[in-house]
Amino acid sequence: MDREVVGQSVRFIALIFLQVLILNNVLFSNLFNPYLYIYFILLLPVDFRPSLGLIVGFFLGLSIDIFSQTLGMHAIATTFAAYCRPYVLTYMAPRDGYEFSRNPGVRQMGWLWFSTYAGIIIALHHFVLFFVEMFRMSGLWQTLLKSLCSSILTLILVLIIQLIFLRSNRSNSSYE
Amino acid sequence: MRNLFLFLWKNQFTVLFVLIETIGFYLLVSNNSYQQSVVHVSGVQLSGKVYDFEHSYKKYIGLLEENEALRNENALLRLASLNGALTQIEEIAQYDCIPTQAINSSYNLEKNFIIVNSGSASGLQPANAVIGTEGIVGIVHTVTENYASIIPMLHSDSKISGRLKGTNYFGQCKWEGRDDKVIMLENIPNHVPVAQGDTIITRGSTGIFPPGLIIGFASSSERDESSGFQRIQVNLATNFRKINTLYVIQNRHKEELDSLVLKTQEWIEK
Numbered sequence: 001m002d003r004e005v006v007g008q009s010v011r012f013i014a015l016i017f018l019q020v021l022i023l024n025n026v027l028f029s030n031l032f033n034p035y036l037y038i039y040f041i042l043l044l045p046v047d048f049r050p051s052l053g054l055i056v057g058f059f060l061g062l063s064i065d066i067f068s069q070t071l072g073m074h075a076i077a078t079t080f081a082a083y084c085r086p087y088v089l090t091y092m093a094p095r096d097g098y099e100f101s102r103n104p105g106v107r108q109m110g111w112l113w114f115s116t117y118a119g120i121i122i123a124l125h126h127f128v129l130f131f132v133e134m135f136r137m138s139g140l141w142q143t144l145l146k147s148l149c150s151s152i153l154t155l156i157l158v159l160i161i162q163l164i165f166l167r168s169n170r171s172n173s174s175y176e
Numbered sequence: 177m178r179n180l181f182l183f184l185w186k187n188q189f190t191v192l193f194v195l196i197e198t199i200g201f202y203l204l205v206s207n208n209s210y211q212q213s214v215v216h217v218s219g220v221q222l223s224g225k226v227y228d229f230e231h232s233y234k235k236y237i238g239l240l241e242e243n244e245a246l247r248n249e250n251a252l253l254r255l256a257s258l259n260g261a262l263t264q265i266e267e268i269a270q271y272d273c274i275p276t277q278a279i280n281s282s283y284n285l286e287k288n289f290i291i292v293n294s295g296s297a298s299g300l301q302p303a304n305a306v307i308g309t310e311g312i313v314g315i316v317h318t319v320t321e322n323y324a325s326i327i328p329m330l331h332s333d334s335k336i337s338g339r340l341k342g343t344n345y346f347g348q349c350k351w352e353g354r355d356d357k358v359i360m361l362e363n364i365p366n367h368v369p370v371a372q373g374d375t376i377i378t379r380g381s382t383g384i385f386p387p388g389l390i391i392g393f394a395s396s397s398e399r400d401e402s403s404g405f406q407r408i409q410v411n412l413a414t415n416f417r418k419i420n421t422l423y424v425i426q427n428r429h430k431e432e433l434d435s436l437v438l439k440t441q442e443w444i445e446k
Contacts (some may be wrong), residue, residue, distance in 0.1 A: 072208065
């Protein structure tokens with residue numbers, strides 16, 4: 001359990017730095033803004049307490065906000081993603097339920113399940129984020145397009161990370 | 177009450193979510209100027225619609241009085257044109273005048289406001305001057321498509337440059353936040369004689385107000401020997417309790433004047 005907490009904390013901090021120092025400065029075009037830090041919410045254990053998840057989500061978003069001078073924006077979106085996660089998990093539960101209480105990753109659930117799960121939460125998070133950024137109804141189409149493009153990019157990055165860790169875990173089973 | 181608690185306890189997850197998002201939105205709106213302005217503008221729009229509705233019922237009540245004031249004004253204008261004030265008219269062509277109507281206003285707050293039922297669709301722009309039938313009123317602040325909010329002289333941030341008519345001495349008009357009929361004109365030197373009833377007019381230094389419009393009439397002055405300046409109490413010409421027909425004045429040369437002032441300042445700072 002302690003090891004799990006340490007691992008999560010390292011991931012929390014690493015993702016914030018990755019986002020703030022590298023990804024926030026990557027600008028392919030106005031439509032593609034990857035927000036990879038949401039990966040942390042995706043990989044919380046399945047039995048993680050939902051209300052604790054909300055608080056963690058809020059502070060994750062707030063940390064990103066503090067570094068990118070957008071106080072509130074990421075906090076709102078990440079809290080929303082954390083709110084939706086338990087419902088998505090319930091909706092996507094396998095017929096015999098989740099047998100493990102670990103992270104919902106590719107290794108446990110398979111590529112298809114994980115991509116769908118990650119895609120839904122990333123899309124919800126990005127849509128709320130860009131909507132709050134735009135903050136008016138008239139730009140709804142642009143917001144939708146932007147969230148779609150950015151979600152795809154973030155999802156690809158998430159899958160790449162999963163792939164890397166899958167490989168490294170396979171080659172080094174003592175890491176488990 | 178017990179049921180309410182039961183409901184909240186059952187839905188504690190959602191309640192916590194709403195709570196946290198409220199904090200998030202509070203942070204968002206109080207720290208990001210764009211989101212803040214959106215909230216402000218939609219506030220003006222919403223209150224504009226509500227007061228427009230109210231106004232559509234109320235406008236008949238003051239109709240007689242309003243007609244009287246407009247007739248008087250018409251008469252004055254006719255008089256001016258009869259007296260051959262052609263030279264002035266040439267000068268006046270620098271300004272556009274858009275009539276509008278106040279649909280809501282306040283006079284008893286520290287920061288008062290007026291909402292009018294014309295907006296960008298009628299050509300209003302922020303920082304336009306607003307005058308009434310008696311004297312000047314204030315400056316346009318936020319403009320939406322069909323409404324605009326005005327910062328009247330009765331606002332703690334309002335500063336208007338005023339001149340003592342018949343002299344070249346000028347000072348700042350400030351409202352001290354107590355009496356809605358009185359503002360103070362500061363920075364007039366002690367040696368300038370001020371009589372009760374002397375007219376205070378706009379100086380037109382920033383190009384917002386045309387020069388020479390009536391602000392009010394001096395009622396008393398107190399000389400401050402230590403600073404060498406007197407403070408003149410001015411009775412406002414406009415009655416802010418009966419704001420109704422207003423005119424928005426636009427200066428076609430404003431941008432030109434602004435850029436000149438900016439260049440001059442840059443030059444001075446060098």
